Amino acid sequence: MASGGALLQRKPDLDFYLHRVFRKKSFRPLQREVITAAVEGHDVFLQASTSFGKSLCFQLPAVISNGLTIVICPLLALMTDQVNALQAIGVPVQTINSSTPLAERRMIMADMLSGHPRTRLLYVTPELCQTDSFRRNLSIVHQQGQLTRVAIDEAHCISEWGHDFRPAYQELSWFRKNLDNPVVPITAVTATATPRVRSDIINVLGLNFARLKLFNTPSARPNIHYEVRYLANYDDDDDFSPEDLRVKDLLAWLKSIKNRQEARIGTPSATAPRAPMSGIIYVGLRATSEELAHRLDSDECISAVAYHAGLNPQDRTRIQAMWTAPQPQSQSRDGKPPPTFSIIVATNAFGMGIDNSHVRFVVHWTPPRSFEGFVQESGRAGRDGRAAASIVYYNIQERDRIAERLSRDAENVRNRGGSKAFVAGLLKNQMARRESYEKVVRYCESVSKCRHALIKDLFGDYELEEMGSQQPLPAYGGNRPEGLDHASSPCDFACDFCKEGPSALARRKSQMDVGHALFEFMIGMSSNYY
Numbered sequence: 314m315a316s317g318g319a320l321l322q323r324k325p326d327l328d329f330y331l332h333r334v335f336r337k338k339s340f341r342p343l344q345r346e347v348i349t350a351a352v353e354g355h356d357v358f359l360q361a362s363t364s365f366g367k368s369l370c371f372q373l374p375a376v377i378s379n380g381l382t383i384v385i386c387p388l389l390a391l392m393t394d395q396v397n398a399l400q401a402i403g404v405p406v407q408t409i410n411s412s413t414p415l416a417e418r419r420m421i422m423a424d425m426l427s428g429h430p431r432t433r434l435l436y437v438t439p440e441l442c443q444t445d446s447f448r449r450n451l452s453i454v455h456q457q458g459q460l461t462r463v464a465i466d467e468a469h470c471i472s473e474w475g476h477d478f479r480p481a482y483q484e485l486s487w488f489r490k491n492l493d494n495p496v497v498p499i500t501a502v503t504a505t506a507t508p509r510v511r512s513d514i515i516n517v518l519g520l521n522f523a524r525l526k527l528f529n530t531p532s533a534r535p536n537i538h539y540e541v542r543y544l545a546n547y548d549d550d551d552d553f554s555p556e557d558l559r560v561k562d563l564l565a566w567l568k569s570i571k572n573r574q575e576a577r578i579g580t581p582s583a584t585a586p587r588a589p590m591s592g593i594i595y596v597g598l599r600a601t602s603e604e605l606a607h608r609l610d611s612d613e614c615i616s617a618v619a620y621h622a623g624l625n626p627q628d629r630t631r632i633q634a635m636w637t638a639p640q641p642q643s644q645s646r647d648g649k650p651p652p653t654f655s656i657i658v659a660t661n662a663f664g665m666g667i668d669n670s671h672v673r674f675v676v677h678w679t680p681p682r683s684f685e686g687f688v689q690e691s692g693r694a695g696r697d698g699r700a701a702a703s704i705v706y707y708n709i710q711e712r713d714r715i716a717e718r719l720s721r722d723a724e725n726v727r728n729r730g731g732s733k734a735f736v737a738g739l740l741k742n743q744m745a746r747r748e749s750y751e752k753v754v755r756y757c758e759s760v761s762k763c764r765h766a767l768i769k770d771l772f773g774d775y776e777l778e779e780m781g782s783q784q785p786l787p788a789y790g791g792n793r794p795e796g797l798d799h800a801s802s803p804c805d806f807a808c809d810f811c812k813e814g815p816s817a818l819a820r821r822k823s824q825m826d827v828g829h830a831l832f833e834f835m836i837g838m839s840s841n842y843y
């Protein structure tokens with residue numbers, strides 16, 4: 314396999330590095346295969362569910378190679394998280410970003426150009442990769458035979474059809490076009506790519522099927538119980554608000570969890586306190602985040618805090634640190650008993666890269682605006698592999714309100730100045746948003762399919778299979794043990810459809826006053842775009 318110059322010649326002992334450097338007991342299913350493909354010099358495309366451990370799939374190959382691996386990351390917080398974690402285990406890692414002081418930048422560059430860099434991984438932004446000076450330096454490292462691999466994290470940002478499109482990601486096409494003798498292998502990883510986004514990633518990066526290995530895990534997470542809660546429509550003369558309904562429903566649900574827990578393992582006491590159960594509630598507006606956190610915090614079982622982009626940086630850092638810290642014991646607060654639940658009520662400013670293993674539930678207070686965003690955000694739950702829940706609150710009024718907002722955004726784009734190509738790009742992105750939101754609506758309104766299967770359908774997992782993507786073997790090696798009957802539930806009853814059955818779910822949905830059919834809704838949305 315043609316490759317960058319610094320790959321190892323001997324077959325390395327991957328388990329040794331996993332234990333000794335990364336201090337992990339064993340590979341998760343598929344990680345070994347992905348890492349082996351990278352070590353052999355293949356291009357790698359990995360689409361794996363949230364919390365799979367995608368970073369290890371480029372970090373371990375980088376650690377066992379002799380040269381430098383460039384890692385491209387879209388967010389400073391994500392970058393800092395990974396760099397800190399690698400530094401803590403002694404891996405020579407550096408980052409150049411907007412907050413790197415000039416002197417440090419120069420030191421990193423000097424090491425990079427030394428002909429035998431000590432740094433194994435260099436984390437950078439896609440914008441830095443666009444600059445002439447960085448490109449010139451990378452070309453020198455490449456000529457010196459020291460550029461081992463380019464790893465692109467959150468690769469869906471490449472595509473205008475993706476939910477987090479970032480124009481600078483498209484310029485990453487430079488690597489394959491310019492570092493071609495020898496070719497520098499590329500690894501692209503993402504949790505959320507639709508078929509169109511996948512094909513953009515492969516085309517833009519110039520990944521060639523002759524040297525490309527594809528891998529994927531199911532987009533739906535087997536340990537998450539997916540559920541949609543339908544709410545009745547609201548009239549101005551009703552004496553309850555949709556907010557009241559949701560709070561009432563949520564509190565009843567939390568109470569049932571508390572009762573079940575206490576029936577199973579007893580009531581916590583002063584001598585045997587218990588860590589509170591963590592959850593995230595995603596809301597659309599900063600004001601809702603503040604109000605709801607305040608309201609929930611007044612319940613004696615709950616400690617709740619708001620998180621949004623309007624908070625000052627110190628508060629954001631404090632709340633994030635509290636969340637990523639090891640699970641705390643419940644503390645008594647101002648005369649209130651220790652909380653059973655610790656909840657963060659957040660806008661989507663809290664999401665990508667939040668790696669907190671003990672989140673037990675993620676609630677979407679209103680329908681999420683994009684399907685990929687929904688999968689990312691619900692994927693913050695159950696990262697320790699234990700059972701967790703994803704709940705979406707849904708009603709027709711909220712559905713239509715978000716659709717109207719999307720249509721207005723599209724109209725604003727059309728009326729914007731700028732070159733034809735610029736406006737065409739924005740419009741394409743608006744169309745992608747609409748398609749993604751239509752998937753949210755399909756997901757929420759479906760009462761005829763397992764939600765895990767639905768997520769796989771909506772992400773085109775089956776197309777990946779047809780493209781030859783390798784997937785993890787089932788835990789039972791393909792031979793279903795006796796007594797394990799998944800035939801009647803593809804997800805082992807981990808969704809409302811499989812648990813309640815189609816009739817009960819349809820009945821529950823019919824409580825929502827469906828003013829007009831889903832089909833009409835889709836037509837309505839489309840006509841606003843074309």
Ligand SMILES: Nc1ncnc2c1ncn2[C@@H]1O[C@H](COP(=O)(O)OP(=O)(O)OP(=O)(O)O)[C@@H](O)[C@H]1O
Pocket residue numbers: 337338339340341344361362363364365366367368369503504665666668692
């Ligand atoms: N083989 C392993 N054994 C135990 N823990 C692992 C293993 N591989 C990765 N992890 C841990 O899993 C967690 C998630 O890994 P990582 O952040 O790479 O996830 P990800 O796939 O990028 O998820 P997301 O897309 O949600 O950010 C990290 O804490 C990481 O240390």
